Amino acid sequence: MGKDLSVRLCGVKLRNPVIPASGTFGFGLEAADWFDLDVLGGISLKGTTLEARPGNPTPRIAECAGGMLNSVGLQNPGVEALVGEKVPALRRRFSGAIVANISGFSIEEYAAACAAADRCADIDLIELNVSCPNVRHGGMAFGTDPKSAAAVTEAVKKATRKPVLVKLSPNVADIVAIAQACEDAGADGLVLINTLLGMRIDIKTRRPVLANVTGGYSGPGVFPVAVRMVWQVARACRVPVVGCGGVASAEDVIEMMMAGATAVQVGSENLRDPQACPRIIADLPEVMDRLGIDSLKDIIGIV
Amino acid sequence: MMKQGTFTILENARIARDTFRLVLEGDCSAVTGSGQFVQVAVPGLYLRRPFSVSDRSGDRLVLVYKRVGQGTAVMAAMAPGEKLDLVSGLGRGFDVAAAGKRSLLVGGSVGTAPLLLLARELQAAGKAFDVALGFGDAGLAFYVKEFKEMGAQVKVATQDGSLGREGLVTDAIRALEGSYDWFYCCGSKVMMRVVCEALPFGGECSMEERMGCGTGICYGCSVPTTAGMRRVCADGPVFRKEEIVWERI
Numbered sequence: 154m155g156k157d158l159s160v161r162l163c164g165v166k167l168r169n170p171v172i173p174a175s176g177t178f179g180f181g182l183e184a185a186d187w188f189d190l191d192v193l194g195g196i197s198l199k200g201t202t203l204e205a206r207p208g209n210p211t212p213r214i215a216e217c218a219g220g221m222l223n224s225v226g227l228q229n230p231g232v233e234a235l236v237g238e239k240v241p242a243l244r245r246r247f248s249g250a251i252v253a254n255i256s257g258f259s260i261e262e263y264a265a266a267c268a269a270a271d272r273c274a275d276i277d278l279i280e281l282n283v284s285c286p287n288v289r290h291g292g293m294a295f296g297t298d299p300k301s302a303a304a305v306t307e308a309v310k311k312a313t314r315k316p317v318l319v320k321l322s323p324n325v326a327d328i329v330a331i332a333q334a335c336e337d338a339g340a341d342g343l344v345l346i347n348t349l350l351g352m353r354i355d356i357k358t359r360r361p362v363l364a365n366v367t368g369g370y371s372g373p374g375v376f377p378v379a380v381r382m383v384w385q386v387a388r389a390c391r392v393p394v395v396g397c398g399g400v401a402s403a404e405d406v407i408e409m410m411m412a413g414a415t416a417v418q419v420g421s422e423n424l425r426d427p428q429a430c431p432r433i434i435a436d437l438p439e440v441m442d443r444l445g446i447d448s449l450k451d452i453i454g455i456v
Numbered sequence: 457m458m459k460q461g462t463f464t465i466l467e468n469a470r471i472a473r474d475t476f477r478l479v480l481e482g483d484c485s486a487v488t489g490s491g492q493f494v495q496v497a498v499p500g501l502y503l504r505r506p507f508s509v510s511d512r513s514g515d516r517l518v519l520v521y522k523r524v525g526q527g528t529a530v531m532a533a534m535a536p537g538e539k540l541d542l543v544s545g546l547g548r549g550f551d552v553a554a555a556g557k558r559s560l561l562v563g564g565s566v567g568t569a570p571l572l573l574l575a576r577e578l579q580a581a582g583k584a585f586d587v588a589l590g591f592g593d594a595g596l597a598f599y600v601k602e603f604k605e606m607g608a609q610v611k612v613a614t615q616d617g618s619l620g621r622e623g624l625v626t627d628a629i630r631a632l633e634g635s636y637d638w639f640y641c642c643g644s645k646v647m648m649r650v651v652c653e654a655l656p657f658g659g660e661c662s663m664e665e666r667m668g669c670g671t672g673i674c675y676g677c678s679v680p681t682t683a684g685m686r687r688v689c690a691d692g693p694v695f696r697k698e699e700i701v702w703e704r705i
Binding site: 176177178179183184186187199205207208211212213214215216217219220221223225228372423424425427428 | 457458460497501502503504526543665666667668669671672673674675676677678679680684685690
């Protein structure tokens with residue numbers, strides 16, 4: 154069939170648009186035991202902060218209709234371990250784009266962590282996480298206000314020469330205003346959406362299921378929300394958009410790209426199906442053929 | 457290394473109140489030892505459910521589960537001949553080589569399940585063991601006969617005294633006659649903490665947490681250890697007694 158799956162994201166060529174989403178693929182190497190990582194376009198690594206963090210108490214996971222809630226709370230070994238151990242180890246097994254997902258609790262901390270990531274030659278893109286709903290005084294606090302989102306984007310752009318993608322929260326009234334504020338502050342691209350803030354209650358114990366009470370909702374149930382936000386932002390902004398949220402099939406990838414996504418992240422599906430990404434990538438040519446698509450680049454934002 | 461595959465249900469019989477023994481047929485080659493677990497895709501539900509391997513022989517895999525929620529209710533209603541999608545060979549299991557002269561196997565409620573395969577491995581390795589089990593009441597007890605048939609001394613404690621001694625699993629341990637130098641434990645977190653504090657020698661515990669992936673990629677099931685937060689699914693589920701920071705559990 155000779156289908157062209159490649160795309161270009163912020164100057165980085167991806168062999169296909171499929172990227173496992175941050176927080177659903179560890180630090181990449183875990184999955185090398187069960188498939189060849191080189192089938193992937195890129196890998197977005199687990200959210201990392203300047204200093205190591207233990208994360209939230211358990212239970213951190215709750216199931217719900219159409220997906221799940223998580224409140225992991227950015228458990229990570231810190232940016233020095235990321236650039237010193239995790240990324241170099243992954244690079245030995247993976248030739249595609251490595252995306253470092255950076256989070257923080259102050260603008261200075263975001264900038265310092267991104268400066269450390271900047272010094273790591275194996276990192277291709279930085280994904281600024283201003284949308285984690287599971288930590289207090291950080292994460293989503295920066296991504297729900299256009300001024301704060303712009304300020305952190307601007308500070309990070311000064312700290313690195315690598316392309317910076319800003320990952321946005323859907324828990325806002327006006328996603329376009331936040332997206333435009335990040336673009337104006339120098340963001341090279343936007344990733345949306347992070348999880349939707351949710352909550353479950355165990356009606357037998359009359360207590361919240363999650364130790365952190367609330368958590369982020371992800372899975373197929375959020376897919377239409379993600380498609381809508383990608384569409385809104387892609388037509389309002391000039392920088393590329395990476396679509397994320399509930400993607401579980403090759404058809405979903407194509408729908409997300411038609412909405413305006415240049416690349417597509419697969420999240421929760423990796424948790425229920427360890428072969429989710431290779432399966433989706435393998436299915437793409439046939440689905441493209443059925444839909445009369447020769448090159449994925451041709452359908453970006455075609456809706 | 458883990459493996460994903462379709463298994464056929466051969467048996468799904470109730471062996472105690474709300475407790476079922478599921479015998480599956482399929483490719484078990486990824487299961488390398490006791491204490492490992494499988495992730496079962498339950499029809500109609502989003503996340504897979506983790507269950508410890510209770511027994512294995514050839515292409516037959518045995519899981520014992522308690523009907524406690526939505527997922528196990530669906531499983532309990534399934535009939536022989538139906539298929540289940542499993543990811544098998546997950547986690548680091550019990551270390552049989554760590555067993556000394558005589559080991560103590562301590563099971564609490566449905567946590568007794570993985571101790572059966574462990575007992576078979578100990579027996580095959582020529583290592584002696586006895587068994588202490590704790591259940592809520594006699595109606596919830598299972599595997600007592602199986603352990604006795606293996607020649608082990610078996611003591612049971614129930615909370616209402618309807619079987620064995622009245623009390624907790626530590627009372628069953630006290631009823632055993634023998635001296636032990638190593639233990640293996642699986643049960644609730646509270647029960648395992650009590651057992652670890654009560655026993656003056658080393659051992660291993662199989663930890664339980666609500667899981668997301670079961671494969672080590674989501675960090676949903678971390679527990680506090682002396683080496684920091686570690687994943688029950690990929691770094692465990694079996695940890696040494698002294699690795700777990702019980703005060704923070």
